[in-house]
Amino acid sequence: MRDTSGTTTSTKRAAHRFSRLSVVIAMSASALLSVVGPAHAVTAKDPLPADIPDYQAALNAVKSTDVRNAVCRFLRTPVPSGGGVGGPVETIPETAEPCQGLPVFTIKDPLARNEIAPGFVEGTVQPLPTEAVKLTQLVSSLSTTVNGRNATVMLAPTRGGGWHLAAVRDGDVDAVYAGKATAGTLVFTEPQIRGWYQLKLTTVEPLNDQARQGLGGQSAVSLGDYQKLVKARYADKLPGTDYDTKGYSSGYGLQSRADDAWPSTLLLAGGSGSALALAGGAVLLRRRRSARTH
Structure with a gap:
């Protein structure tokens, strides 16, 4: 008899990954539709x-x-x-x-x-709308x-x-x-x-001139790329940092x-x-x- 345990395990793993992806998509859609x-x-x-x-x-x-x-x-x-x-x-x-x-x-x-x-600014969460x-x-x-x-x-x-x-x-x-x-x-x-x-x-588009400058003049970027931009700009300016405690942070x-x-x-x-x-x-x-x- 042919051993199908490997195939069964692989199928279960694929199903688990698909389930997790479905949850992420559902959460993102829920966040976007509840504006x-x-x-x-x-x-x-x-x-x-x-x-x-x-x-x-x-x-x-x-x-x-x-x-x-x-x-x-x-x-x-x-x-x-x-x-x-x-x-x-x-x-x-x-x-x-x-x-x-x-x-x-x-x-x-x-x-x-x-x-x-x-x-999101610190880079400790995934670039998802819910985060x-x-x-x-x-x-x-x-x-x-x-x-x-x-x-x-x-x-x-x-x-x-x-x-x-x-x-x-x-x-x-x-x-x-x-x-x-x-x-x-x-x-x-x-x-x-x-x-x-x-x-x-998961696409970020600017609405004013300051935002367009913040994206380096681009008309749109992915949420992941936007996270990289704000992490580079503000990771050292979050609450608790010197920038914040000295009163500079917004x-x-x-x-x-x-x-x-x-x-x-x-x-x-x-x-x-x-x-x-x-x-x-x-x-x-x-x-x-x-x-x-x-």
Whole structure:
């Protein structure tokens, strides 16, 4: 009788490899198909985005009076131009009705803001969509400009579930790019260079000039090649490295703050390295050092 044990073993190994490959493909497809599209109203017939945990809490946050008042205070306060350390601090009088007299606006539904993941940058994980990016924040822009100015509400995850207001930022760049995600694609940012990319299966395509420069002028690269690029650029700049501890890093981890309540001091990030801080009912306007982007 012919010995078929070797053939049987080989067949089992091939089946095992195929099974593992199927799992990887399924995970990648699931990650790509669970992206967030453009902002929209949520109804009973329109389920909440499955890829954003506690999305109803995020909706409640951006529609709350506290967040709206914070945005109004931000829009009422002129942001100083330029960076610099030790600039003057100006106290802005507290207003009982911060939105009074401002044009009517609404805050759009939150969108996912994805960043390249630390493990992907470090090169300790495979170049797969499920490993390459992670959800770090949610962003919401305004329905219209207010006195010629737009703003973006940024939400951070709260410990134990939910979302809280992390910042209000000048402009709507984050929300505009986050809104470019479609069924079958992921959009993510490389924060160090302010580059925005679209991930189609395992192909990375640039969405802005910074991203095109980050790819060396190429119109697209494989996810594996992109991993090599960011590893070379940032492996020595991850959280915990000298680059990070000295305050140069734009960050690749989740927000460190994860309180169960609204933050008592809220950073409102303005343009050109300026910031607004709401503290103790008074609004303080100060200049701070511009974040390094290289």
